[in-house]
Amino acid sequence: MNAIQQKYFPGIRVQIPFHANEIRAGRGKFGNLGRSTRENLFEDLFNMIKNSVFPKTIAFSTILNITKATSSPTEDLSTVFSDVASRFNLFLTRGYRRGPKNKGMIIIDHSNEDKYMEFFQGYRDNGTQYGDIRNIVDIPYFASGKDTRMIQLADLCAYAVFRQYEHGDSAYFNYIEKKFDRRGGRGPIDGLKHMTKEDCKCIACTSRL
Numbered sequence: 728m729n730a731i732q733q734k735y736f737p738g739i740r741v742q743i744p745f746h747a748n749e750i751r752a753g754r755g756k757f758g759n760l761g762r763s764t765r766e767n768l769f770e771d772l773f774n775m776i777k778n779s780v781f782p783k784t785i786a787f788s789t790i791l792n793i794t795k796a797t798s799s800p801t802e803d804l805s806t807v808f809s810d811v812a813s814r815f816n817l818f819l820t821r822g823y824r825r826g827p828k829n830k831g832m833i834i835i836d837h838s839n840e841d842k843y844m845e846f847f848q849g850y851r852d853n854g855t856q857y858g859d860i861r862n863i864v865d866i867p868y869f870a871s872g873k874d875t876r877m878i879q880l881a882d883l884c885a886y887a888v889f890r891q892y893e894h895g896d897s898a899y900f901n902y903i904e905k906k907f908d909r910r911g912g913r914g915p916i917d918g919l920k921h922m923t924k925e926d927c928k929c930i931a932c933t934s935r936l
């Protein structure tokens with residue numbers, strides 16, 4: 728990512744955070760880049776993710792179709808966070824069988840800390856834990872996406888997934904599709920889950936038929 732920054736912002740030594748929405752809208756540091764240059768920047772970033780070698784970069788994502796008028800944003804966040812945490816745990820469990828005994832750690836973008844703390848408090852009050860997370864360090868950590876390239880990578884992946892599922896735009900999703908955790912060539916895509924009651928033909932739903 729630093730090399731990509733040097734290509735588009737030569738001479739700037741301080742780290743420029745790559746935030747998908749800012750690149751798309753041409754805001755902040757990206758205001759001086761024309762539309763086609765920003766498209767090229769997206770392509771370079773997603774190619775970098777695509778070309779990273781397994782298991783260096785593995786993606787996990789959960790998409791929730793919100794149809795119930797009764798659910799609250801906190802409930803929805805809890806649902807998708809618990810699900811994505813259990814997918815990460817499943818990946819670690821498979822690693823345990825192969826040999827390496829690594830624990831996982833979850834790092835969340837600091838800008839969403841308030842929303843997360845609200846539902847973590849609910850779990851603490853009930854003495855329960857979110858999802859199946861036996862192989863994950865139980866306290867999530869918060870870091871600023873401005874300082875952390877890994878959170879910027881996660882933001883890019885979330886953006887690609889959002890464009891695919893909200894707008895049917897697969898331009899960026901196609902780059903990251905192979906990065907989701909999966910059990911061999913024919914197994915379900917464990918790292919990608921679409922929670923919907925509709926009959927859906929997406930790769931996440933059809934891989935579980």
Ligand SMILES: [Zn+2]
Nearest residue numbers: 921927929932
């Ligand atoms: Zn689906």
